[in-house]
Amino acid sequence: GAVVSQHPSWVICKSGTSVKIECRSLDFQATTMFWYRQFPKQSLMLMATSNEGSKATYEQGVEKDKFLINHASLTLSTLTVTSAHPEDSSFYICSAMTGGDEKLFFGSGTQLSVL
Amino acid sequence: AQSVTQLDSQVPVFEEAPVELRCNYSSSVSVYLFWYVQYPNQGLQLLLKYLSGSTLVKGINGFEAEFNKSQTSFHLRKPSVHISDTAEYFCAVRAAGNKLTFGGGTRVLVKP
Numbered sequence: 001g002a003v004v005s006q007h008p009s010w011v012i013c014k015s016g017t018s019v020k021i022e023c024r025s026l027d028f029q030a031t032t033m034f035w036y037r038q039f040p041k042q043s044l045m046l047m048a049t050s051n052e053g054s055k056a057t058y059e060q061g062v063e064k065d066k067f068l069i070n071h072a073s074l075t076l077s078t079l080t081v082t083s084a085h086p087e088d089s090s091f092y093i094c095s096a097m098t099g100g101d102e103k104l105f106f107g108s109g110t111q112l113s114v115l
Numbered sequence: 116a117q118s119v120t121q122l123d124s125q126v127p128v129f130e131e132a133p134v135e136l137r138c139n140y141s142s143s144v145s146v147y148l149f150w151y152v153q154y155p156n157q158g159l160q161l162l163l164k165y166l167s168g169s170t171l172v173k174g175i176n177g178f179e180a181e182f183n184k185s186q187t188s189f190h191l192r193k194p195s196v197h198i199s200d201t202a203e204y205f206c207a208v209r210a211a212g213n214k215l216t217f218g219g220g221t222r223v224l225v226k227p
Contacts, residue, residue: 004158009156034214034215041220041222042219042220043205043217043218043219043220044159044205044215044217045217046214046215046216049214091156093158093159095158095159095215104161104215106151106158106159106160107158108157108158109156109157111156
């Protein structure tokens with residue numbers, strides 16, 4: 001099946017710094033990508049929908065200025081957590097949708113720990 | 116809006132025993148239904164999906180699920196589990212806009 005690469009898989013940063021997470025579709029073009037957040041032992045919560053070449057659509061309650069999403073190409077979307085704080089520590093997962101058949105494939109996730 | 120309820124947060128089961136994970140959903144429109152598995156510190160892997168047609172859907176790793184429209188359920192089953200089936204399982208629905216709504220997850224712990 002299609003492969004979605006998410007990098008880094010694990011990152012520790014100091015409070016107040018910014019962290020960028022990349023999500024790449026390796027063997028298909030993804031016009032739409034999704035970003036999720038998952039707290040320990042909880043479900044995935046959709047943060048935003050990212051469409052190539054346009055602004056991301058954020059879910060209610062998600063701060064767009066804090067979680068910057070860029071989808072500059074058909075194979076790459078990035079999530080930047082700006083001025084990270086300990087409460088931003090979480091597991092972030094991206095997914096990418098194929099074009100015609102609209103199948104979804106998930107990245108392996110990024111564990112962010114903010115000290 | 117859609118919602119998904121997974122009735123069991125944790126299911127302990129002995130190896131080679133059957134398991135059923137319950138999932139109920141609510142939606143005012145037709146939806147597609149999915150089951151995903153998540154191993155520790157990993158992303159999600161699709162087990163199976165229901166889009167249309169036969170209500171009994173077979174997936175990977177011996178899992179199957181049955182769509183019941185009248186009961187708005189999509190329960191997942193496996194007749195004989197292995198230790199390697201220990202993981203978190205998520206039921207999800209997808210309606211307009213292609214957004215997935217996930218249930219709270221069910222942690223399956225297979226005991227030897």
